[in-house]
Amino acid sequence: MKITTPQNHQGAALAAGTPAPEFSLHSTPDQTVRLSELRGQQLVLVFYPADWSPVCGDQIALYNEMLSEFQDLGAQLLGISVDGVWCHAAFSQNRKLRFPLLADFEPKGAVARLYGVYRDGDGTSERALFVIDADGVIRWSYISPVGVNPGAEGILSALEELQGKPEAK
Amino acid sequence: MKSETISSIPKSKLTLPIAGRDHVQGPIDAPITLLEYGDYECPYCGAAYPEIKAVQEELGDRLCFAFRNFPLVNSHPHAQHAAEAAEAACVQGRYWEMHDLLFEHQKALEDEDLAQYASALGLDARRVIAEVLAGEHVARVREDFHSGARGGVNGTPTLFINGVRYSGLLDANTLLAALTQRSPV
Numbered sequence: 015m016k017i018t019t020p021q022n023h024q025g026a027a028l029a030a031g032t033p034a035p036e037f038s039l040h041s042t043p044d045q046t047v048r049l050s051e052l053r054g055q056q057l058v059l060v061f062y063p064a065d066w067s068p069v070c071g072d073q074i075a076l077y078n079e080m081l082s083e084f085q086d087l088g089a090q091l092l093g094i095s096v097d098g099v100w101c102h103a104a105f106s107q108n109r110k111l112r113f114p115l116l117a118d119f120e121p122k123g124a125v126a127r128l129y130g131v132y133r134d135g136d137g138t139s140e141r142a143l144f145v146i147d148a149d150g151v152i153r154w155s156y157i158s159p160v161g162v163n164p165g166a167e168g169i170l171s172a173l174e175e176l177q178g179k180p181e182a183k
Numbered sequence: 184m185k186s187e188t189i190s191s192i193p194k195s196k197l198t199l200p201i202a203g204r205d206h207v208q209g210p211i212d213a214p215i216t217l218l219e220y221g222d223y224e225c226p227y228c229g230a231a232y233p234e235i236k237a238v239q240e241e242l243g244d245r246l247c248f249a250f251r252n253f254p255l256v257n258s259h260p261h262a263q264h265a266a267e268a269a270e271a272a273c274v275q276g277r278y279w280e281m282h283d284l285l286f287e288h289q290k291a292l293e294d295e296d297l298a299q300y301a302s303a304l305g306l307d308a309r310r311v312i313a314e315v316l317a318g319e320h321v322a323r324v325r326e327d328f329h330s331g332a333r334g335g336v337n338g339t340p341t342l343f344i345n346g347v348r349y350s351g352l353l354d355a356n357t358l359l360a361a362l363t364q365r366s367p368v
């Protein structure tokens with residue numbers, strides 16, 4: 015596994031309590047997703063470095079399998095990377111993804127920068143997770159080492175806490 | 184759809200075998216536990232299968248091995264029915280035999296194949312398939328999957344040694360070293 019050391023933005027991600035910055039990104043060549051239009055539901059923003067790279071593939075495939083777990087907790091999932099819409103379309107079709115991938119493509123990585131998870135040297139985003147509540151406020155965020163698939167446990171715990179029903183110990 | 188609590192598995196047991204609930208080989212109170220979350224159609228699980236067998240042979244009664252289902256159904260269209268067929272075989276007392284056959288025939292997991300494996304084990308194959316088609320074991324497989332999601336599973340196979348996620352290589356030697364090292368002496 016390649017370990018990239020120069021940029022370590024751990025801790026720079028927008029923290030819980032911060033209003034989630036507005037954005038509008040293409041999900042397909044002719045559709046855009048505007049964050050404010052999704053107000054009223056909980057969201058999970060999944061920033062990942064790139065379509066097709068093996069670890070991301072695992073992470074994105076895993077979340078795809080777990081969609082019902084997220085939906086049961088009232089949350090919608092959005093993937094974001096700096097890849098363009100056509101790349102996303104091919105990746106999504108290949109992996110049979112059932113949630114949208116947003117193209118943070120032009121200007122490149124602008125939304126990742128807004129959320130504090132852009133990696134200058136690499137030209138990609140961190141592998142970062144944000145849980146946003148129905149009022150558009152970030153309630154949990156996490157940056158995983160780029161080579162590590164963070165799984166879903168952190169997201170599920172954050173969503174459960176948001177529902178006010180933390181799982182019994 | 185709001186969930187009721189899907190899982191009856193307490194949080195402290197997401198990564199440990201549970202007596203009376205889980206499929207286990209070896210004594211439940213063995214000093215070392217190895218819990219796998221796996222998928223019968225996953226090639227990496229298939230590759231890990233003989234390595235785990237070798238480790239089991241080496242450690243004997245010092246090891247309790249348990250398997251929970253974590254089928255990645257979008258990538259592996261046969262994984263769900265295969266998992267359910269293993270559960271159906273359990274009803275007739277042949278869980279591990281079916282488990283082994285599935286991993287030994289990962290490329291032939293159509294429903295007809297599942298029926299054939301059931302027959303080969305002397306099971307009532309018609310009943311196995313009927314249970315699969317009726318979805319009788321869906322809830323169990325789902326509970327396994329849910330507990331994995333909550334326990335930190337991030338792909339297949341994911342192994343837990345004495346409750347701690349193992350992220351090393353999956354060959355028998357490396358695995359054996361990790362298992363014996365973490366064994367309380």
